[in-house]
Amino acid sequence: MDKRANEAPSSNGTAGPRTDLISADPSERVAADPIYEGNVDTDKTVVVCGAGGFIGGHLVADLLRQGFSAVRAVDIKPPNQWFQKFPQADNRSLDLREKENCYQALEGADQVYNLAADMGGMGFIENNKALCMLSVRINTHLLMAARDMDIGRYFYSSSACVYNQELQSSADVEPLSEEDAYPALAEDGYGWEKLFSERMCRHFREDFGVTTRVARYHNVYGPFGTYDGGREKAPAALTRKAIEAKLSGSGDIVIWGDGTQTRSFMYVDDCVDGTQRIMHSDITEPINLGSDELVTINQLVDVIEKAVEVDLEREYDLTKPQGVDGRNSDNTKILNELGWEPPTALRDGMEVSAEWIEEQMRRHAEQETTSRFAVAH
Numbered sequence: 001m002d003k004r005a006n007e008a009p010s011s012n013g014t015a016g017p018r019t020d021l022i023s024a025d026p027s028e029r030v031a032a033d034p035i036y037e038g039n040v041d042t043d044k045t046v047v048v049c050g051a052g053g054f055i056g057g058h059l060v061a062d063l064l065r066q067g068f069s070a071v072r073a074v075d076i077k078p079p080n081q082w083f084q085k086f087p088q089a090d091n092r093s094l095d096l097r098e099k100e101n102c103y104q105a106l107e108g109a110d111q112v113y114n115l116a117a118d119m120g121g122m123g124f125i126e127n128n129k130a131l132c133m134l135s136v137r138i139n140t141h142l143l144m145a146a147r148d149m150d151i152g153r154y155f156y157s158s159s160a161c162v163y164n165q166e167l168q169s170s171a172d173v174e175p176l177s178e179e180d181a182y183p184a185l186a187e188d189g190y191g192w193e194k195l196f197s198e199r200m201c202r203h204f205r206e207d208f209g210v211t212t213r214v215a216r217y218h219n220v221y222g223p224f225g226t227y228d229g230g231r232e233k234a235p236a237a238l239t240r241k242a243i244e245a246k247l248s249g250s251g252d253i254v255i256w257g258d259g260t261q262t263r264s265f266m267y268v269d270d271c272v273d274g275t276q277r278i279m280h281s282d283i284t285e286p287i288n289l290g291s292d293e294l295v296t297i298n299q300l301v302d303v304i305e306k307a308v309e310v311d312l313e314r315e316y317d318l319t320k321p322q323g324v325d326g327r328n329s330d331n332t333k334i335l336n337e338l339g340w341e342p343p344t345a346l347r348d349g350m351e352v353s354a355e356w357i358e359e360q361m362r363r364h365a366e367q368e369t370t371s372r373f374a375v376a377h
Contacts, residue, residue, distance in 0.1 A: 016348040018269060021061070022223045022356055026086050034065035035269050036276040044152070045070040047109045049096055049142065050116035052077045054225035055157070055217075057084030058272045059113060064088050074105045075116070083224045097134065102141040103149070110152045113279070114142050117157075119190060120231025122256070125161075126321035129189025139197040147208045154210055155279045156201050158286055160218045161191035165324055171262045173326030175292060178216070178285065178333055187323075198286050205284065215278045218290020218329045222268030222349060223356035234297065235265055235350065236357065239304050243358045246310040247365070253312040256320035259298035264291045264328045267349035270342035274334070283337050290329030291342045303347050307354035 020032045046068055050056040052075030063071045064086055073089040074096065075082060085091060094101040096116050106112060117135040119125060125132055139156060146154045163176045164185045186192045201212040221235035228240055234256075241253045266289070274289045295303070298314075305312055331341040 017222075017267060017344055017352045019352065021058075021269065022352060026061075026084065029061050029084075030064045030086055030088060032065060035062045035273045036066065038276065038280055040066055040068075040280070042067040042069060044068070044110040045072065045108055046111045047072040047074060047106055047113070049074050049105065049112065049114045049138070050157075051075050051089070051091070052079065052082030052085070053115065054083055054222075055220055055268060055271055055275075056113075056115045057082060057224055058222070058268050059115070059275065060084065060086060060089055062272050062276070072105065072109065083226075096142065097137040099141040099144070102138075102145040106142065106145045106149050106151060109149070111155075111279070112142065112146060112151055112153070113155045113157075113275070114139055115157045116142075117193075120226070120233070122234070122321045122323045124231045125187070125190040126323075132190035133193045136193050136197055136200075139200060143200055143204045143210065143212075147204060147210050152211065153213065153279060154201070154204075155213045155215070155275065156197060157275070158194045158198050158214050158216045159191065160216050160288070160290060160327055160329065161187035162195040162198065162216060162286075163191075163327070168324035168327050171260050171296065171326045173262060173294075173328055175294075175328040175330035176288070177330040178287060181286070202285075213279050213281070213283060214286040215275060215289040216286055217266070217271060218288065218327070219263055219265045220268055220271045221265050222353050225268070227357050227360070234263070235300065235304075235353065238297075238301055239308065239350070239354050239357050240361070242301075242304050242308045242310055242312060243354070243361050245312055246308055247361070251311065251313050252315060253301065254315045254317050255297060255301065256317055257297060257322035258316050258318060259296060259301070259314070261297050261322055261324075262294050262326040262328065263297070263300070264294050265300070265346055265349070266291045266329075266342050267344035267353075270344050274340070274342060277338050277340060281338060287333055287337070288329045288331060289334065289342070290331070291344070291346070292329050292331050293346055294326075294328045295346060300346070300350075303350050304354060306347070307351045308358065 051073030
């Protein structure tokens with residue numbers, strides 16, 4: 001099957017998001033062509049930690065699409081609360097903060113993707129710094145297990161929150177290159193945990209020979225993720241608010257901050273593709289994985305209005321957490337190393353994301369449910 005037959009029209013002349021990957025039927029999502037097209041040994045046993053989460057669920061799906069026969073999906077949540085769950089995977093509910101569970105999760109594995117963390121959007125990480133810091137236990141114990149069990153490759157998902165905050169004090173921000181993480185002044189709590197865990201990966205590689213790869217994710221969004229409950233990030237939260245305004249007829253939306261803050265946002269399919277490209281590369285140092293399409297939050301709301309087909313009256317709440325004034329990804333290194341960067345335009349990705357979120361919200365309204373886990377997906 002030609003993947004282009006399932007690609008939405010793009011606004012920037014490139015291929016748009018894959019519409020065949022958002023089917024409500026998990027078997028159809030797994031039967032689609034894979035996102036990552038590199039050469040892989042599908043006889044390897046691959047473990048995805050954090051598989052019940054947003055990015056982890058998409059990654060498990062793509063590994064299964066490639067034909068891996070042994071994909072172990074691990075998450076702290078019970079499987080009935082995972083965003084995506086596939087019967088072809090070995091689905092396990094384990095608390096990876098506990099050392100013995102990490103050894104159990106990695107037994108017999110060849111490759112490990114560590115996407116597990118206690119995290120959320122700015123509202124969550126600003127008010128739960130200790131919980132975010134405790135995720136250091138996950139990566140530390142997984143690295144110890146990887147060392148002791150001779151794991152072939154180990155991927156760690158870091159974050160753009162590791163970057164020095166003094167370089168992000170203007171909305172007209174210079175794109176952040178990998179060297180800008182030092183001298184260190186990371187996002188308090190979550191960012192410091194990520195930066196420390198990056199160092200752990202480096203030293204386990206240097207001291208113990210564990211082959212580690214690290215990507216710094218920049219604001220990932222897309223379908224099959226959190227859009228309510230307090231852990232959602234800006235694209236999903238604002239989309240939910242826009243749909244609520246549309247369905248209720250109020251036409252009002254509350255935006256955290258004054259709307260001038262700038263960010264770049266990466267569509268989840270690009271994240272899944274880039275994660276695997278980096279995993280199978282020779283890149284030993286942390287590398288940016290993000291879009292370099294910089295927009296203000298007001299411009300993000302403009303995009304969402306078009307995707308949801310609603311005109312909104314905007315109210316700005318300056319009392320809410322806002323994060324840094326500006327952040328963008330410098331993609332020079334990933335272009336030099338891989339000849340690739342995330343291609344999906346924000347407008348294209350948000351159209352697909354908004355359609356999925358609105359479908360979920362309408363189904364919950366029809367069934368009079370409030371939890372996203374109350375409707376099978």
